Amino acid sequence: xxxxxxxxxxxxxxxxxxxxxxxxxxxxxxxxxxxxxxxxxxxxxxxxxxxxxxxxxxxxxxxxxxxxxxxxxxxxxxxxxxxxxxxxxxxxxxxxxxxxxxxxxxxxxxxxxxxxxxxxxxxxxxxxxxxxxxxxxxxxxxxxxxxxxxxxxxxxxxxxxxxxxxxxxxxxxxxxxxxxxxxxxxxxxxxxxxxxxxxxxxxxxxxxxxxxxxxxxxxxxxxxxxxxxxxxxxxxxxxxxxxxxxxxxxxxxxxxxxxxxxxxxxxxx
Numbered sequence: 001x002x003x004x005x006x007x008x009x010x011x012x013x014x015x016x017x018x019x020x021x022x023x024x025x026x027x028x029x030x031x032x033x034x035x036x037x038x039x040x041x042x043x044x045x046x047x048x049x050x051x052x053x054x055x056x057x058x059x060x061x062x063x064x065x066x067x068x069x070x071x072x073x074x075x076x077x078x079x080x081x082x083x084x085x086x087x088x089x090x091x092x093x094x095x096x097x098x099x100x101x102x103x104x105x106x107x108x109x110x111x112x113x114x115x116x117x118x119x120x121x122x123x124x125x126x127x128x129x130x131x132x133x134x135x136x137x138x139x140x141x142x143x144x145x146x147x148x149x150x151x152x153x154x155x156x157x158x159x160x161x162x163x164x165x166x167x168x169x170x171x172x173x174x175x176x177x178x179x180x181x182x183x184x185x186x187x188x189x190x191x192x193x194x195x196x197x198x199x200x201x202x203x204x205x206x207x208x209x210x211x212x213x214x215x216x217x218x219x220x221x222x223x224x225x226x227x228x229x230x231x232x233x234x235x236x237x238x239x240x241x242x243x244x245x246x247x248x249x250x251x252x253x254x255x256x257x258x259x260x261x262x263x264x265x266x267x268x269x
Contacts, residue, residue, distance in 0.1 A: 033226065035064040040077055040227035044234025046174070047081045047199070048088070049192075049242045053257050054174035059264060065223075072220035074171055075210055077227050078203045084235055085196040092190035097156075098198055101180060104157040105173070106205050108164020113209040116169060125170060129265030131162065132175050136255055136262070156180055167202060168209065172265075174199070175258040192242065 039060045046053035061070045159180050167173025177198055181191050210216045 032064045035060050036073070036223065036227050037230035039074075040230040041234035041237075043074075043077055043081055043227075044231045044236075045238040045241070046234075047078075047085050047196070048235045048238030053261065054172065056261050056264065058171045059268065068215060069220055069223075071171065071210055071213075072216035073223050075203060075206055075216060076221055076224035077231060078171075078199070080228070081231060081235060082196065082200040082203055085192075086200055088239065089189065089193040089196055092187065092193050093197055094184065094186060094190060094194045097181065097184055097186075097194055098201070100153055100156045101160045101163075101177065101198055102201050104160030105164035105167065105177075105202055108161040108166075109168040109202070109205055109209060110164075112165040112168035113213060115165075116213060125265045129262040131166065132172070132258055132262035133266075135159070135176055135179050136259055138179075164202075168206065170265075172261070173202065175261065177202075178258065188242070 039057045042053050042057055042060070046057075057074065058070055061073060065073065159176055163173040163176035163180075166176060177195060181195055181198075186194060
């Protein structure tokens with residue numbers, strides 16, 4: 001019944017878009033529309049399921065869009081998906097964990113916005129990739145050494161600060177947040193619910209920072225709107241996929257996706 005409700009909801013929204021209610025939006029053509037659709041599909045799939053694929057989104061858009069517009073295009077897409085996810089997963093939220101992560105991450109985002117306004121960030125993609133690999137290795141070490149290191153407030157705050165910097169500069173903070181939450185031993189639904197609310201607060205916090213940098217405007221918003229059909233399709237696939245993922249495979253899926261995204265940045269960033 002839940003799957004059918006989401007199917008008809010997504011179908012209804014897609015019909016609204018396709019029948020011209022947003023005819024004032026200029027249509028993208030060719031590779032631009034293809035890259036935007038793939039990025040939106042992955043966004044919905046990632047946020048509604050296990051996550052970890054967010055690192056792939058910005059590089060896809062960078063193949064066809066100027067670097068300074070990518071953050072402006074992605075923010076509305078992320079906000080739309082965040083709202084859908086939190087409406088879908090309203091229970092089993094670990095507010096205590098969220099309150100530990102968000103303040104440090106907001107500080108990191110503010111510091112990153114100051115850096116972005118005053119220096120070149122060409123070196124950051126490879127650095128971010130190495131940082132994510134480092135976080136994955138820490139996760140392995142924690143698992144096999146049976147320690148509560150990542151459950152300490154200081155560890156969460158420190159990782160949240162780094163995640164804020166990475167989220168603002170490269171939209172790549174997701175793997176850091178996912179790894180923090182994984183080490184809290186949350187159940188699958190609790191993990192998804194808590195992660196969804198974390199990202200909603202983070203993306204809301206990005207709004208004034210992105211605006212102050214001049215990365216978002218009416219043109220980028222019009223581009224973002226054209227991603228909605230693919231975004232809804234990816235969200236539906238992710239919602240169904242989450243219901244069929246075995247818990248014992250959950251952590252490995254996220255680690256593999258995070259490692260893949262990090263390798264992509266190291267090799268091609």
